[in-house]
Amino acid sequence: MxxxxxxxxxxxxxxxxxxxxxxxxxxxxxxxxxxxxxxxxxxxxxxxxxxxxKSKEELYFEILEIEEERVRKSLLSEHFISEELTRARFKQFLKQAVSIVETNPIFRQIYEEDVLEHLMRKLPPEKWEKHMIKDFNMSLPLISHWQKEGRMVDLDPELIVSMIRSLILLTLQKKIIGEQLYQPTIELFIQFIADGLVKKEDLRHD
Missing domain, CATH: 1.10.10.60 (Homeodomain-like)
Structure with missing residues (x-):
């Protein structure tokens, strides 16, 4: 024993x-x-x-969740906790989120297709479902707060979270997009998301 x-x-x-x-x-x-x-x-x-x-994949997944929580708190506290949401501030938030995914090796690996597929095979489906629900539930209060204050458009919060995720997934397509076009594409996508989700200051209601 x-x-x-x-x-x-x-x-x-x-x-x-x-x-x-x-x-x-x-x-x-x-x-x-x-x-x-x-x-x-x-x-x-x-x-x-x-x-x-139970496995090294389970250890990796827990490390991933810890990293996500740490980065989420850092990003949100830096950009939104004490200041009003603006398009410029939201664009900066999205740019920083992309930069973290591109440079953090833990995030970089999870968004690489072969590693993601490997984890999905090794981990129980309910663990992934719980992770996605947790991710959405942590974003929901902030999105709802912005919508109630008239700062963000009145779309389904789940759709808003999905749009932000799609930006992160776009970073996987650097080779397909091409080295010269990749950065301008990311910046334009960020602009479209911010302009589409965050209301102009002069259009907000009190």
Whole structure:
């Protein structure tokens, strides 16, 4: 039988697995990182890993959710919490979101088609469904707030979230779009989204 860990030890090991996983997945990628690599770095037996996560894909997915939450809070607090929503501010928010996806290795991998398909095969469908619902529910209050204040057009909030996701997915098409046209295409798409969703200041009601 394996040794029993105290609650403090469990908390420490879980934290180390998350930290080590983030570093290794960012450096080597999901597919090239093995459970043996992770446990060796943390200093635990491979069997101990399964006390915390069912697979390396599950560990990766939890790291992804933590990263998404961290970035979401940072972006929203920087652009919207204490200031009025404007088209210019919303454009800057979208540009920064695209930049994060393009440069953050964890996000970059999840939006690469082969890694996404790999995760979808390995993880239970209900985990993905829960993730999508959580993502939408976290965006809904802010979108509803902007709509009630007359700052954003009165569209289905789920459609608005989908439009923003479509911008992120467009970053996968850089090779197809072409190096010279990619950046102007992204910028034009951002402009269309911001102009289409955020009302002009002189058209807002009190």
């Amino acid at each position: 394996g040794r029993k860990f105290s609650e403090h030890e469990k908390e420490y090991i879980r934290k180390r697995l998350l930290e080590t996983g983030k570093n290794m997945f960012s450096t080597y990628g999901l597919k090239k990182t093995s459970i043996g690599d992770l446990t060796k770095s943390v200093g635990i037996a491979q069997g101990t890993f399964y006390l915390f996560f």
